[in-house]
Amino acid sequence: MNSDGLILVVEDSEEDTEAIQRALSRSHPSLHVEFAPRSHAVLDRLLDPAAPTPDLVLLDLNMPGVNGLTLLTNLRANAACASLTVVVFTSSTSSAEEDACYAAGADSYIYKPVNFELFQTVLRGAVDFWMTHRADGRRAAG
């Protein structure tokens, strides 16, 4: 529904990557979606002056190596990434984890359900919101 925009999806699972790709191609066919399967390479990608800055970063919390929370903390510690909109998604419903994500600087914390149709709806809700409000989000964060 929104015209152009770039989403960077940090997700290591091939299955989830496919599900996100499928969901976003249905709900937001005109969005460009870039996948980063390895969390340790994300910071370099975001700091690369030749690469476009994403409008939104979707971050899976549960990844091997540098996990989502550590990556988020590292991103926020870097001035160039401090104003990125970061949506964290997780299959956990732990309130402690939610609090930790907010403390680390997540803009959104969304629950990733197993059911694909529901996942698509949740993802669409979050992406719609942030693509519509991207300017406001940054102004407020700044």
Next chain:
Amino acid sequence: MVDDTWSSALHRLWQAASRAEEVSALADDVYAPLLATPGVHLVVGTRWEDPQILRYMRALRAGSDSPVITATARSVPEAAVREPGDEPVVTRIPVAGLDDAGWPEAELLRRTPEATFVVCTFRLDHRGWASLGVGVDASADVAAVEGRLAQAVDVIVACHTGIIQRGREARRGADDALLAEASLQMDSSLDVEETLRRVARIAVPAVADGALVHLLRSEGPEFVSATHVAVRQQRALEEIGRENLWLAALLARRSEDEDTVFLSGPELDGSPFADTAEATEATEATEADGDGDGARPVAAEADRHSTVISISTLRARGRVVGSITFVYQRPEARLPGSAFLRSLATRAALSIDNALLYELRRHAVLSLQEHLLPSQLPVTDQWDLSASYEVGDPMLDVGGDFYDAVPRPDGSIALLIGDVCGRGAEAAALTGLARHTLRTLLEQGTDPGTALSRLNRALRQERASRFLTAVVATLAPQADGTALLTTCSAGHPSPLVLRSDGTVSEVLTGGLLLGVLDDVSYESHEERIGPDDTVVLFTDGLTESREAGGAFFESILPVRLAALRGFDAAHIAESLTQQAKAYRASGQDDIALLVARWTGVPPGADLLPHPLQLVKAAR
């Protein structure tokens, strides 16, 4: 040959239509083949809403690979007459005769005023229509062109209908999945706040962008939880939920049987959800008046779609438990239906009600449990007494452990501890009977063995359907500074004695558990304890606490107790309880402990029982 090409193109179009997620994805497969038709030099399509708003125009001209797209919405009142009925309509109009006022395509066709515009108008859904037309010159077989247009439109309409249908099915599937997931999540917690958090977390952002939950208390709605897809707005929502007078008044006004209500536009005037300008002014005005509630308007900060809110009553088992307010900052087409919200609210209400009932019940269980135990233990200079009671799993019913300490006429003191098999009201009744029977008998000076036999008889006479275990010990101060420990056990774990030198020994007693046979007698075991020796009585919740590897706390209890040498009774009771809790990976039995340390003060130094003081028992 020409027909074969068109047939192939039509085949490709059908294939594309079956995959398309939106009808505009078909454009390339429609425009190019039509443009390849002999005599066609321009293909132009338009899309309309309500019925004169032009949303979109796309044109592909001969000799060009790139379409020209105009996607700026504008009103074309004169085009309203072009709106088709249910069936597609194909017309042919000389370009020179096109009226610019109702035909935005005219400006593209003007280069060839001698041409004819062959156009098919068709309905896409109840809100919109479209047109697909071609500019043809005199060489074209117009009838054949009309046929192709009609065929292409058939595919487009079928594709659009399929997309809408699939969208409806997907939405229904997502709604069903959401209700199922919500039930699952909410049912997995019996904690009220956790349940409320889960209600909101499931719904945001799938159903709405924000959610507020209020519980109905006797004094009115009480804010309990807020969630928003954007964390920053979540803080603002929390403030609104807690302090906003407009929302508080709105919720207080709602009648019990009111259905879900949606509010938008002017209905939100004066609220923190009002659209930007008004909301800002309203907030500034109320703050200037000095009675503003400080909540920042959510809509004012980030609003591209008008804010809509819905309020659903949370009703469970015939009573209202609260309300859930959803905040939407999304297109109207993506608002949930009332029936869906009702369904979600019903599930949420049941979960919340279950959690509330559980909380009440848990409170009742803990309260009853406390009344089954002594509120105070006697304290004299001779005895350092303390007890600990740890409820294993408050989700379960009242446990059956009991203990007491009773001063006796001869200056001794009696300790008792027991465990009724099972939980619940019946176990609680037996617990009360057992403790008070033993207490009364021991208080009158009855010896431990007789006391247990008489309790056994009482249980048999009452036809009690449960068994119980107990141990009774009397401690009689002796002239030499020791105390005589007389112990009788009815199938209960043996007490331990922690000597002042740190050694730990088991008081070896044995006897049949209570309530099984009619006539049972109990043998007494006697031994001396010295100053600073400590007697520890406990229930099997302590010894049967089990670690992940399968070992019982019983195996390390003597060592752990020995390490507590020199500590007072309260510390020993509390420490052992906490150690067992930390140790156990399984086993959720209650843990009761009664600890008595003999101070060594000889008889006569304290005139028992009259100077007895009572202190609150440790629990």
